[in-house]
Amino acid sequence: MSAKIHPTAIIEPGVEIGDRTAIWDSVHVRRSAVIGADCIIGEKSYIAYGVKIAALVKINAFVYICAAVTIERGVMISAGTVFTNDRFPRAATRDLTALRSSDPDETTLPTLVREGATIGANCTIGCGLEIGRYAMVGMGSVVTKPVPDYHLVVGNPARSVGIVCACGQILARLREGAPEARVSCPACGEAYEINRGRVAPLATA
Numbered sequence: 724m725s726a727k728i729h730p731t732a733i734i735e736p737g738v739e740i741g742d743r744t745a746i747w748d749s750v751h752v753r754r755s756a757v758i759g760a761d762c763i764i765g766e767k768s769y770i771a772y773g774v775k776i777a778a779l780v781k782i783n784a785f786v787y788i789c790a791a792v793t794i795e796r797g798v799m800i801s802a803g804t805v806f807t808n809d810r811f812p813r814a815a816t817r818d819l820t821a822l823r824s825s826d827p828d829e830t831t832l833p834t835l836v837r838e839g840a841t842i843g844a845n846c847t848i849g850c851g852l853e854i855g856r857y858a859m860v861g862m863g864s865v866v867t868k869p870v871p872d873y874h875l876v877v878g879n880p881a882r883s884v885g886i887v888c889a890c891g892q893i894l895a896r897l898r899e900g901a902p903e904a905r906v907s908c909p910a911c912g913e914a915y916e917i918n919r920g921r922v923a924p925l926a927t928a
Contacts, residue, residue, distance in 0.1 A: 729766075741778060765802065773827070783844070791831050791850070795838040801862070803845040808832055810850060837872070839889060857889045873915070873922035886922055888913055 726740045732750040740746070741760030749767045752758070756770050759778035764770070768786040775793045782788075783802035791808045794800070808831050815822055832851035836842070840854050843862035854860065858870045861877035861884075870876050875885035875893065886895040888908040894915060895906055905925065907914045914925040 735772075747784075759796070777838070790827050791833040792836070793833065794836045795840075797839045798836050799841045800836075801842060801844040801846070804842050804848065805846075806834060806848045806850075808834065808850045840870075841891070857887065859887050859891065871920060871922070874920075883920075886915070886917060888915070889924070 725742045727745040728734060729746060729748040729750070731748045732746045734746070734752050735754040737754045738752050739757045741758060741762065743760055744758055744762040746752070746764045747766040750764050752770045753772035755772050756774045758764065758776045759780065761778050762776060762780045762782070764782050765784035765786065767784055768782055770788045771790040773790050774788050777794060777796040779797045780794055782800045785803050786800050787805045789806050789808045792806050810832065811830070813823060834848060834850050835853045837854060837856040839857040840859070842848065842854070842860045843864065845863050846860050847865045849867045852866065852869045854866065854870045855872035855874065857873050859875045860866060860870065860881060861875065864877050864881040865879040866876065867880040870881070871883070873886055874883045875887050876883050883897050885893050885897055888894055888911060890908060890911045890913065892908050892910040894908060895904070895917065903918060905914065905916050916923050916925055
């Protein structure tokens with residue numbers, strides 16, 4: 724294995740790490756997590772047990788990724804982002820006689836971050852939802868609902884304000900609903916069709 728792991732990182736037994744992945748100082752990766760090839764895991768980030776991270780993922784510093792999160796290929800997660808997996812968490816049992824287990828159970832809700840998506844700095848990501856392909860979440864946003872493919876969302880709670888290209892350039896602003904249009908990216912030339920909020924790249928000749 725050609726992964727680069729800082730000597731202060733804690734990698735528990737059963738973790739899979741792909742080739743050429745770099746894991747920086749004070750990172751903690753829990754048991755049975757899977758990290759693909761060519762990833763970067765920034766300093767002091769935490770990856771819970773069973774988390775699945777595909778190849779070419781960039782995770783900045785101080786990111787918290789809880790159990791039941793799956794991150795697809797080419798995703799960027801910026802510094803200070805926090806994922807969640809329980810809508811109604813409690814520390815202890817109802818009678819307050821014992822701590823509740825941190826292991827996943829019937830209240831644990833999964834989150835999926837689709838390929839190419841970007842999550843800005845200091846975001847909070849709710850559970851039981853999907854962040855779409857090449858979507859972009861603006862810094863400081865609180866995501867409580869699914870984010871469609873190629874949509875730019877901002878705010879608390881996050882809402883769609885634009886459509887973005889796979890390269891990250893803004894294609895359209897959303898003021899009163901999504902336009903029905905075909906648009907081309909001014910930066911890379913990629914063409915898209917927007918139909919009732921759904922965005923699809925157009926095949927090139």
